[in-house]
Amino acid sequence: MRNIRAYFFHGLESELPSSKVDVMEQMGWEVGSHLMKYKSGEPYKLALEKVKKFKPDILVGSSLGGLTARYLSSYLDIPVVLLNPAFPFKGYNMDFPDRYGEFIPKAWVLLGAKDAIVDFRQNKKEMESYGACISVDDHGHRTPKDIFKVFLESILGDIQVEIDIR
Numbered sequence: 001m002r003n004i005r006a007y008f009f010h011g012l013e014s015e016l017p018s019s020k021v022d023v024m025e026q027m028g029w030e031v032g033s034h035l036m037k038y039k040s041g042e043p044y045k046l047a048l049e050k051v052k053k054f055k056p057d058i059l060v061g062s063s064l065g066g067l068t069a070r071y072l073s074s075y076l077d078i079p080v081v082l083l084n085p086a087f088p089f090k091g092y093n094m095d096f097p098d099r100y101g102e103f104i105p106k107a108w109v110l111l112g113a114k115d116a117i118v119d120f121r122q123n124k125k126e127m128e129s130y131g132a133c134i135s136v137d138d139h140g141h142r143t144p145k146d147i148f149k150v151f152l153e154s155i156l157g158d159i160q161v162e163i164d165i166r
Contacts, residue, residue: 004029004057005058011063023149024152027156059073063085073105074103075103081110084117088118110136117141
């Protein structure tokens, strides 16, 4: 089993350091990340450059970071782990491409049934059409560290298989 290289994207109202990065590092993952300045500049373009340089096995994103990871995965063919992705905010003032890319890589999604910011049913419907492995837990928009850890542990074998066959 080889070490997993992940690139993490935090959400709009979050910053670094992140407890999610801590969880992945405690599991032995090598994690890259950078502060996403969603409200200025060209955050998607910068994220694309950072990911290409880091060469991760997997992208991990929370909320608007999940939407960012989803776009990147569709252009770079990299599997994703998404936490309450902000799909309803596709029109958010960002430099996202006009549409997703040609790839539909493997995706694991954790949704919070008590999410008051993004309706988990909208996310679930979109991710079902994408063919994602979807889990729903009883949390809100922010995914607690312990729930994230249990989720990652539950999909770790599948992630390892996916990156080993690439």
